[in-house]
Amino acid sequence: MLFPALDVPAPRSAAAGTGPTAGPNSPGTRDPLGLLDLFGAPFVRDPYPWLDLLRSESPVHHDPVTGLWLVSRHEDVRHVLLDPEVFLPDNAQNAATPLPVPVLRVLVRAGFTLPPALANNGTASHSGLRRVVTRFFNARCVAAAVPVIERIADELLDAARSQLDSTGKSDLFTSFAQVLPSRVLMELLGIRGIDPATLIRWSDAALELFWGRPALERQLELAELVVDFHRWLTETVNGGTAPADSFIGELTRHRLPDGSPLDVATAVGTCFFVFVAGQSTTGQLIATALRRALAETGMWQRVACEAGLAEAWVQEVLRREPPVTTWRRVTARATALGGTRLPEGAQLLLMLMGSGSDPEVFPQPERMCPHRENIRHHLAFGAGRHRCPGASLAHTEAVVALRAAARHLPRIQPAAGAADAPMLGLLSFRAPLRVAVEQR
Known part of the structure; x- marks a missing residue:
C-alpha cells in the first residue's frame, strides 16, 4: 500500500505551547524550535x-x-x-500522519493502491513514465495551450465580473483560481466523463488526507472521496474508451523497460499524481499570485499592461510563497x-x-x-531528475490568469478582512483558501 503512515507520536496540544501566541520570539522561550509545529496555526499563518x-x-x-x-x-x-542515489524519493508521497485502522480498512476494501510512478519512483521505470507526461507538458504543448487558458480564463472572469456588478464582491479562489487549472487540464489531457467540480473535490481530498492532520471523522470522509477518485481512474484506465491521443490513452500503450505493458495500478498511480498536481497546486499558485498582487501598491494596474511583469511576478511568488512548501x-x-x-x-x-x-x-x-x-x-518546482514536469504549464497558467484578472477586473481591491483569509496548511502545501475582493 502506498501512503504508509509515518511512525510519529501524537501531536502536541495547544496547552504545550503551540497556541496562537506561541512562536520563535515568544518571551521566556529557552528553545524556540522546541515549539515548532508544522501543522500549527502559528506556522501556517506566518x-x-x-x-x-x-x-x-x-x-x-x-x-x-x-x-x-x-x-x-x-x-x-x-x-x-540533485543526488537521487543518496537521497531517495521513495517517501515523497507517504502519508504525513498515521492513518488509523478504520481509515486503512476503507482504502484496503476498495483495493486502493498506488505503486511508485513519478514523484516517489526511483526505479528504472521512472524515466519512461516521465517521458509520457512531458509529451503533454513540453514547451510546444504549453505554447499551444495559451489560447485555451485565455479562453477559459475569460469565461470565468466574465462570471466573476457579473457577480461583482450585482453584489459588489466575489471570491476569486472558488470562482476562478481553483477552477481554471482543472478545466485546462481536462482539455489538455483529454479527460472525459467527469465534471471539474468533482475532480477538484477529489484532488483536494487526497491532499488533505495524505498531507494533513485531520481528525478521525474527517479522515473517514476523505478516504471515501479518495476511494471514489481511485475507482473512477481504475475504471477509466481499464475501460479502453480513452481516446488514443489522450493522456490515459498514451499510458495504456506505454511499455516498461523490460518491454512489458504498463500495469493498470501504475497507470492509475501516474494519473492520480498528475491530476492532483496539475490542478490543485496550480490553483494554489494562482490564488497566491492574485492575493499578493492585490496587496502590493500599484501592482494590480501594472501587471495588466506592463510587458513581462506578470511573468516576473509569478516567479517571485514561486520563490517567496510557493504552493508546494516542502x-x-x-x-x-x-x-x-x-x-x-x-x-x-x-x-x-x-x-x-x-x-x-x-x-x-x-x-x-x-x-x-x-x-x-x-x-x-x-x-519551487524541485531540481534534477524529479523536477516537476508540469512547471512550464503551471507558470504559464498563473501568468495568464494574473494578467487576465487584472485586465478584466481593474477596479477591484482586497475585501475587508481579506488579509486574515484562512490558509491551507498541509505538510507540503500552503495557499489562501479565499481571495475575497470588492469593487473600489
Missing part, C-alpha cells in the same frame, strides 16, 4: 520567522514530533534534490548534510519555501522584487 530560525540555528534540524529532518538552506536543499526524501545510507550526520533511512523534509528566502542566495528575501537577477534560482 512560517517565515520559523524558517529563518531553522536556517540560522539548525539548518538540518531533527523534529521530534514528526521524526523528520528539516533541511532549510538553499544549498543543502539543492544538493539533496518535499521529502529518505537517505539510502548514512551520510553528512550541512555538517550534520544522518543515519541510513533518515526521513528528510526539504523546506522549499525556506530555501527561497535564504538571504545567502536572495538578498532582502522578504521583499517582492520581480526583476531579481537570479529570480529563476528558486526550487
